[in-house]
Ligand code: NG1
């Protein structure tokens with residue numbers, strides 16, 4: 001019914017001059033500018049569901065961005081992020097300047113994918129105040145193309161990805177099932193392999209986001225297992241991601257808001273606004289947070305899995321294990337894996353979990369984590385099948401780990417359970433985890449520029465192609481610094497260009513980042 005669709009498209013017009021672009025993890029901007037994009041994403045995901053005759057999903061969230069922003073993450077039937085082939089269609093539809101042009105894009109998708117009508121789309125949102133209006137826009141877009149919007153639920157991003165994946169495999173997919181799967185597997189692992197583990201306290205910064213109520217739901221069960229969780233920044237007073245959350249702790253390496261009375265030496269963790277990232281940290285007297293970032297979580301995971309594989313009978317039978325990182329991974333972590341975990345391959349991809357997830361799926365066991373704590377461990381389905389065919393301690397342990405670790409996308413709850421299990425299974429405290437390797441000092445800066453699209457990159461985003469000449473200038477700065485490494489790329493989630501620098505000492509890393517940030521500003 002094209003005229004109905006047209007009418008609806010006219011209700012959600014694109015603001016003049018806007019050009020929404022599918023970024024690192026979907027569309028993001030100031031919330032007021034989003035209704036048109038969200039409506040059209042609703043239509044797109046309903047058509048995707050119709051084309052594949054499976055359920056798809058939409059999460060209304062802007063993750064680590066501030067409260068006034070919002071965004072939309074698009075979930076494929078597999079539970080992964082939207083297929084990259086469809087990203088171009090998402091862009092074309094979101095950027096259509098008139099309702100008529102948008103309708104033509106809808107018709108083109110229908111023809112190309114031979115889809116008559118939309119299918120079912122699950123919708124979730126985080127705690128932002130703009131969520132409900134945007135959920136309405138999503139539902140309207142889904143309905144406009146004949147799809148069925150499911151009632152919007154307050155969920156973490158990884159919960160919705162998990163639910164979509166499970167639903168399309170005809171497995172129980174409710175939120176209760178989610179907690180039962182992850183926590184039930186964790187309980188079994190703890191009771192089988194660390195029955196006499198000491199009780200532990202963990203203070204978690206929930207970024208004043210959706211992770212707070214969700215972690216509170218898990219906390220009772222975890223405390224029965226001796227893991228006592230105290231959630232700070234639970235959303236009752238502070239603003240979302242303001243001076244807190246995983247992005248803040250990772251980038252600033254400083255005490256998050258709300259942690260003023262937490263004693264130094266305390267074991268802490270921080271998640272982001274939609275609970276798909278997690279980093280650990282320990283407060284130091286200076287107010288500095290000693291960081292255990294995504295790289296370190298990945299190395300801990302690889303050490304655990306390596307131990308399990310070596311302990312098994314017939315340990316020589318090959319299992320392909322790999323770690324996937326991006327250019328933001330600390331050089332020391334990469335060096336450690338290459339030199340000490342020699343049976344674990346290292347793969348580098350561009351930023352964004354869509355790239356890492358894909359690369360990790362090639363391994364029997366693929367560990368992927370961005371330095372910011374966004375990641376998971378994938379167990380290849382054919383490998384998991386070989387586990388269920390036999391019996392034995394290590395097989396059961398691997399199988400349970402695959403249930404703890406969200407197989408659809410990075411999940412802060414999975415990360416937390418993984419770290420706690422790995423430390424108790426290895427018999428380690430934070431000191432042993434720290435001692436694995438020493439991070440090279442690093443600094444990350446954001447530079448606001450008039451047009452970040454002017455910055456294009458190559459070689460997994462480690463080298464600039466444009467603005468012309470800038471890469472040579474960056475390299476000249478790097479050459480002045482011992483153990484220097486630096487790269488520049490446009491953010492896909494914020495209106496900034498990011499500069500990352502690493503060097504032998506903190507002063508040199510800071511100076512390198514600052515010098516390159518100045519070059520970026522001058523060029524822009
Ligand atoms: P951008 O803004 O494209 O750098 C950020 C993170 C990514 C990823 C996405 C999605 C950094 C440097 N970048 O992307 O790793 O997590 O957000 O949330 O942390």
Ligand code: ZN
Pocket residue numbers: 063064272273274275276277
């Ligand atoms: Zn997030």
